[in-house]
Amino acid sequence: MFPNGADFNEKDLLSQQLSLQETMPVELRARRWTLRVIALLLAGQAIILLAILWLGITSLNWQQEFRKVMLSMTVRETLLLGGFLLPMALWGLATAMELWQARRRAWLRAMMAQGMLLLFCLSSYFVQEGEWFIYLLMLTCIIIVLYLNTYDVRLSFTSREQKNRIRSL
């Protein structure tokens, strides 16, 4: 008998409950931390996209361009690039915010965004000589994809039922 009158089994049960209470917040904390890392990575990528866009736009002589009857090829290419990079940056920021708020569905959106950016980079690389920022984008995408697909990250995005099934394997 223990001082509080509980026998051995009760004590065992108590310690089990205590250990559960200790481990659960740790798991939750780990998950939140994981989500925030991805959110930061995505936000960083979005900033890079905006920066590329900003550099592209500011490198043009707009006054000269507006004097012309038709916009030059460079301007049109920059506008096209902006038409792709700006929505992607906004998508990245929105996904990052969702991840910050621990929304499970954001994982798929993040992965899809990386797929689209990679497609853009690869097609740019193969179709025309890649610009310098293509490589930078590729690098960020690779890092984010690898991190998104790591075991711990994927596990923190799976539902409880799936998680149990995976652990039982």
Place this chain on the structure above:
Amino acid sequence: MTFAFRSPVESKKTEYVLSELELALLRRYEPVLRFAQGEQFFPIDVERYIQRASLWYQHPGDDAVCLLSSGEVTLDKLGRVDVGRPDAVYFLKFTDPLDATELAAYQSLQKQAPREQNFATGRGRLARVGYVSRFVDALFNVALLARGRVPGDTAAAAALTYDHILTRDEAYTYHGRVIHEAGWVVIQYWFFYVYNNWRSGFFGANDHEADWELVSIYLSERADQPLSGETRSDNEPDLNHLLDRFRPEWIAYAAHDYEGDDLRRRWDDPEVEKIDQHPVVYVAAGSHAAYFRKGEYLTELELTFLQPLAKVLDWLQQFWYNQLRQYQDEPDTEVPEQASNLFRIPFVDYARGDGFSIGPEQDKEWDLPRLLRPEQGWVSGYRGLWGLYARDPFAGEDAPAGPMYNRDRTMRRVWYDPVGWAGLDKVAPIDEELRLVVSQQVHLKDRQIELQNAIQQKAFELRNLGIATRAMRRQPHLHRLQAEYTLQMNGLSNEVAKLREELAADQALLQSLDDYAALLRAGVRETPRAHIHHAHTPTADEQFRAGRLAEIWAAASIGLMLVVLVGLFYFAQHYLVFGLSVMLALFAFVEATFRGRIVRMVTSVTIGLAVVAALILLYEFFWLTMAVTVVVIGSYLLWDNLRELWT
């Protein structure tokens, strides 16, 4: 008791007992064979097959020559055949190709058969695997057109001839062999089928004339049975009493070329279905492979020449999952997701057990068994093939050799080592297990005493050497002797350490043996399935999520892909790469939609693109990557070593 099998017997009476006992043992445990609907061939006595077959031989590069035509071949002649050329391949030929009229008659007969007796494939085999396996399967099928194979109408001819044989005398026979090996009495049931129509009848890997299949039961002699009463009042042996001395412990069914632990089941395993003492065997349609449970089994044909590539892929996959800690999805196919599986061709063994059944108190009963003995000339003397030699380099379409030999004329393991074949060579019969444990304990205890004595003696010598060495340290003129003593001391010290290590290991082993002996004495045994590493199980319905559309798509996709590829090549050569990418993406999307795996597809495609991008970066910035890697490693080492100073 030393049983009759253990020693050669001379007297006729003992011989009588031997064959009578063999027959009685065979009959006591003879299996019940449950076939799938649509099966056309059943076990038959080889003599009846031989009567219809012709014997041929062929030298490499020459045409085949008929040695004995149909009706002239006997089992006796088969055992004595020799044309004096060791490189000649001997083979039997059961049927000749049908002419157009015969084939039409056969096909019309097949159409008239009741619908419920016909075979229906059910779920498509290609929908059970991924694209690469489908592609390898397509290559295998194309290769079949080029390599040697059994002609298409041979199965029909064999079915007709087999029907004629059955019409004359409907008998279902097996060949039995009883042997004593490594403390086990092994009963082998050999089933001979005139034809394997797995490919032509059931979309399997091969067709060939003649097929040998096997079921082995492993019996142990009971130590607790009294010997009295082994003879009846008329001095004839009491077979029933003798039979009771044997207890079935294990059973193994042959399936394709598998061997080892996974092949056998313990007699009390719930997976082993029995009717009284008769095990139930589910026979796969066409291939006649034997299974413990009814169902559809995915059987993979391994292409050995692709093994090196598969090993590299397996290594990369391990690196991807273990080192990079990447996530592994639940498999959506029945095949475990190993890269090496990509190069295996999937086939289905339909062991449904919904057709004809042969065995005690079944649709048809067994005829008297035929005993198999190595003294029979046709068993040991004939090393040729038992059916058509198709000259297939993969050998799958060539007929098998007899029960004793492989196709290459070497002896079958299951013949000369039936115990090892099923992985039983490391297992003792139940009554012998405890005796062997005790004998090992005694041996270990003796060894421990030996070791303790040796350690004591060597430790004493070591101490003396130590004292002498220490005494010589202050005597410079003895430095040579001291060096010699130091050398001896080090050697002896190592020896003592090794002896102590052995003693400790033996003590641990002895403790385990004590615990195990206690369990055995209490009648506790391992679970019946503890020895199984990878059980071959039938496909569960819930494992298969694809619907009918997915099956159709799986069957059509590879052919369609090739057609689109040719179309692209001819009509849009400039956009070949783009078109190929779009086609692959489209095919993957369709497949993923049918399987309900869009998320997985998105992930896989993105990972694929990331890998390509990584390779591009490595190509473009190789030296920079190397430099960064070295700098990172250097920084880590610097940080790690400096951290040691500050902590």
